Amino acid sequence: MPGRLFLTKLARGLLTVWLIVTLTFVALNLSGDPIEALVGDQAPAEVIAHYREKFGLDRPLWQQYVSYVSGIAQGDFGLSLSDQRPAIELIAAALPRTLRLGLTAFVLGLLLGVGLGIVAALNRNRAIDRFVMSFAVLGFSLPNFFLGILLILLFSLHWRLLPSSGDQTIWHLILPAVTLGTHFAGTFARFTRSAMLEVLSKQYVVAARAKGVPRPRRVLWHALPNAAIPIITIIGLKLGDLVAGSIIVETVFAVPGVGRLLVNAVTSRDFALVQAILIMTSITMVLANLAVDAIYALIDPRMRAARSES
Amino acid sequence: MTERDRKAGTDGGSAALLSVEGLTVGFRTAAGYADILHAVSFAVRPGTTTCVVGESGSGKSVSCQAVLGLLPANGRRTAGRILFEGRDLAAASEAELETIRGRGIGMVFQDPLGSLNPLHTVGTQLRETLRLHTALSEPQRQARALELLRLVGIPEPEQRLASYVHQFSGGMAQRVMIAMALACEPKLLIADEPTTALDVTIQAQILDLLNRLKAEFGMAILFVTHDLGVVAEMADDVVVMRHGRVVEAGPAARLLTAPQAPYTRELLAAMPRLDVAAPVYRKRAAS
Incomplete structure (x- = not known):
């Protein structure tokens, strides 16, 4: 049952x-x-x-x-x-900001990571694959605080394109979401690539080709759902990183979310x-x-x- | 190989449905391309069965894959023509091949359970083939899928259409694969060791089914096997392969009774027979 x-x-x-x-x-x-x-x-x-x-x-x-x-x-x-107020009230006030940042970063990382992983798998061992995988390694090995500060230096101080702190407008969301999302994109790209490579060599993908299924449909309809199982496992595990990452990113970009609330609560x-x-x-x-x-x-x-x- | 045999095998003339001429295929290795098919030639006449036999690694499966342009990513055809109904498949683009795969030529594989996608129902995959190659509407496709499952002898086809491959046995899955390969009534069915993974009794049923469908649809079969018993049951013509070369080719009746090439004789001698006593090996001291 x-x-x-x-x-x-x-x-x-x-x-x-x-x-x-x-x-x-x-x-x-x-x-x-x-x-x-x-x-x-x-x-x-x-x-x-x-x-x-x-x-x-x-x-x-x-x-x-x-x-x-x-x-x-x-x-x-x-x-x-x-603060003498109920803890749940403080969290409720900070949560929407964290959710907005976290979900944006997560969706960004997922789309970018899975997309790049598929592209890498389809171009195995070619220049595109190597380029994408270098990006992936860089993405998940760069610490969030480092990438965040780097982006602030480039986009806020040097080019003066985007705000570096706060969360008043949608523009404030971009740098922290990219910082956090890059980490997920790197991880998802690697797992998607290896899962896709395994599935693409399966007999049913060859059989689909033998009955005239065009490549885009083979990849997206025959292979990707089968590769999704390990990818979804990683998504579940990576949600913990989302919390950890948002603590750092919210601190770097001065976003008054749950992550920063936690840091302040621990210090006091x-x-x-x-x-x-x-x-x-x-x-x-x-x-x-x-x-x-x-x-x-x-x-x-x-x-x-x-x-x-x- | 005599001149007459070479003619029988390679030169079906204009009558051949499929004619492979001088096919050479190489695989990329660390030390460059290594040829594993050397100028392979054979032909399949319409409505007949041609069996390709040989030991493991003789190149019989690669020959079949090459016909449909299904070589692995590291494989490459370096020479030769593959004429199907007068068209050279070796020169065809991937898009052209996609219209021939599943429509002009159907294919079944050695591992039926692995050949069906585990996440989609059998019915969905059958209808997919019909949607790719026919103009049938969805209800028509459903009806045709049902008809195809009945044709290959699957009981309770209505329920089976909604089933997944993990709910099938190997023999039943191979029947589904055959139904899928025949969905668009192809002129040629390529069967790459379709019974090797099955129990002996199931093997016989699948061979019977193939012979029945061949007669019903008037299609030709290119049948890859290493089992000479299967060859005797199925073949009109036989192509014997070894080390990526065609050793001997000709009509089954002649080739099985009066083989010319020494290798063919060895192959036939290696098959256990009920009507001939097996050679008895004694210790030298005892003889």
């Missing part, structure tokens, strides 16, 4: 989220006293005691844990220590906010992996069959 398998995967996902909630709680409690970071170590004892009581940090650790977990289950991620030891962001991120990752599983089944009838048998 496909439904039962899906429920198993969902339960596994929930377990993952719970583990991350717990690990985050433990790690942050080990990392130092947040109240000290908030009010400074010169503050009088009664001020510290007041804040401890306000954030519930005076209670035993297990009580803090239980109330935290039950709060999250109800969608309550606690108050930001530095804002317990609740860091926990909230990490948990939201892990939920996103778990959902992305569920989506990848669903897409597998959509593409490949053999996987649908495997599901209905289990």
